[in-house]
Amino acid sequence: MAGTIGHLEAYARNIAALAGHFRVIAYDYPGHGYTTLAEADLELPDYVAHLRGLLDALGVDRAHLSGESLGGWVAVKFAAEYPERTGRLVLNTPGGTMATPEVMERIRTLSQAAADDPSPERIRTRLEWLMADPASVTDELVDIRRTIYARPGFAASMRALLCLQDAEIRRRNLLTDAELAAVTGPALVIWTSDDPSGPAAAGLAMAERMPDARFEVIKDAGHWPQWEQAETFNAMVLEFLTEAR
Incomplete structure (x- = not known):
């Protein structure tokens, strides 16, 4: 699951490695990628319900996330x-506490500008903000994102997706101590140097704040360690998901 205004191509460098050990389901949120455009603000309960519906539709009773x-x-x-439907959690530069x-404001400005005018320059600027090394943004990545952002109606949909960048809306969706304490399964929190x-x-x-969580840092990466340092990320995640308990 990729980030706000992110799409499943963010995990393109990880799927093959993970698929050697697991059934991998990569999906886009409502309003993201090629899914149905958002017609109203989307908050965390909407995304949780969407994930539950996806697992139900695919007949998946329990999954690592x-x-x-x-x-x-x-x-x-x-x-x-x-909790009964959740295995292990890999939380990669996760949101929800800040x-x-x-x-x-930076996310809102860059994202909406790229949706309003999906030029290569604006798309590249949006993506480079995510990276420790701007050279990590490939021409292919820019082209994929341009195709998505240029869809009719996507600019209006973007405004609905960006509601979580509004202070009041964000506050009511933030993770609580009780929610973090309720994550009883093993969790891996990955952050980066940049x-x-x-x-x-x-x-x-x-x-x-979680009962059974470990913390790791990946160097020379920004918001997408799974992209910029794919080999390190893949090894770390596979070790965590396959270790005996």
Whole structure:
């Protein structure tokens, strides 16, 4: 599960490695990628219900969840509400505990500008903000995102998706101590050396509030360690998901 305004191509460098050991389901949220466009603000209960509906439709009773940014936020909310359907959690630069005004404004500005005018330059600027090394943004990644953002109606949909960058809306959706404590299964919180969304201390604090969580840092990566440091990420996640308990 990728982050706010993210799409499943963010995990393109991980699916093959994970699929060697697991059935992998990569999906886009409502309003993201090629799913139905958002016609109203989407908050965390909407994303949790969407994930539950997806698992029901696919006949999956219980699953490990791996989510980046908003994906990690959704994964924790889901695990707290449906512990019987949740295996292990991989929380990759997860959201849900911070409401930093300057970061929220940056996300809103870059994302909406790219949706309003999906030019290569605006798309690349949006993606480069996520990375420790701007060269990590490939031409293919820009082209994929341009195709998605250029869909009729996507700019209006983007405004609905960005509701979580509104301070009041964000506050009522943040993870609570009770929700983090309710995640009883094993969890891996991954942060990076250069995450623009916030400091590694935020990820460590999240891990410390869950009963069975570990915390790891991946160097030379921004908000997408699974992309910029795919080999390290894949090895770390596979070790965590396959270890005996």
